[in-house]
Amino acid sequence: MNGGDRIRLRWIPGHQGVKGNEEVDVEAKKAAEGETSSGGELPKILQKNLPTNKAAEKQRFNKEVKEVRAERWKRYAEGRFISKTAPELPSKKHCVKLGELSRKGASIWTQLKTGHVGLNKHLHRIKVTDSPKCTSCKTHDESVEHYLLHCKAYKRERIAMKRRIKGGTKDIGRLLGNQRNANAVIDYVVATGRLKWIKNKGGEKEERRRTGERGRRGQGRSGESGG
Numbered sequence: 001m002n003g004g005d006r007i008r009l010r011w012i013p014g015h016q017g018v019k020g021n022e023e024v025d026v027e028a029k030k031a032a033e034g035e036t037s038s039g040g041e042l043p044k045i046l047q048k049n050l051p052t053n054k055a056a057e058k059q060r061f062n063k064e065v066k067e068v069r070a071e072r073w074k075r076y077a078e079g080r081f082i083s084k085t086a087p088e089l090p091s092k093k094h095c096v097k098l099g100e101l102s103r104k105g106a107s108i109w110t111q112l113k114t115g116h117v118g119l120n121k122h123l124h125r126i127k128v129t130d131s132p133k134c135t136s137c138k139t140h141d142e143s144v145e146h147y148l149l150h151c152k153a154y155k156r157e158r159i160a161m162k163r164r165i166k167g168g169t170k171d172i173g174r175l176l177g178n179q180r181n182a183n184a185v186i187d188y189v190v191a192t193g194r195l196k197w198i199k200n201k202g203g204e205k206e207e208r209r210r211t212g213e214r215g216r217r218g219q220g221r222s223g224e225s226g227g
């Protein structure tokens, strides 16, 4: 369009059956299906690249990246404990909230959510301990779920945690899937004293030394499957 062009808009009583309109429809359909005229056939004004809206392009690109990341996350989480505690891709808000926790707290919270934590079920899977059984009650495998929700040894600590959590604590996915529960859960862990050794960076090494065994990593997928 040039500066001096004049456009007149008119309402028409429906356009089906109008000959010119039907022809335009046919050509538009061809274009949508990928059939385009070669550059030379086009009017001069259309031979240049069409202008793009920068903001719209950026939005489209970001949406695409988000979709790819969400898809990858879904594939990664499938069959792992984390599919219960974080079925959706952790959002930006989640990362900001994680930053609000203490360093130690964020570490505990993340370990519990992933199931990669110094509890016997995981330690046994990575060949650090002989048995996956809970050393406190000796009756069940020490999974994250058992430790946080069921082990009789931590009844008192659990009552204190439950008081701070809305909506009950019967479901491990709901408990660890809600960032608002983080501080209550972290305080529970600290109160039980069960994960003392993660205080320092070399915690896992220290645990291996303590048990007198050598751990081996990378045995299949995450072994934490609840229960």
Ligand SMILES: [Zn+2]
Binding pocket: 134, 135, 136, 137, 138, 139, 140, 146, 150, 151, 152, 153
């Ligand atoms: Zn137990």
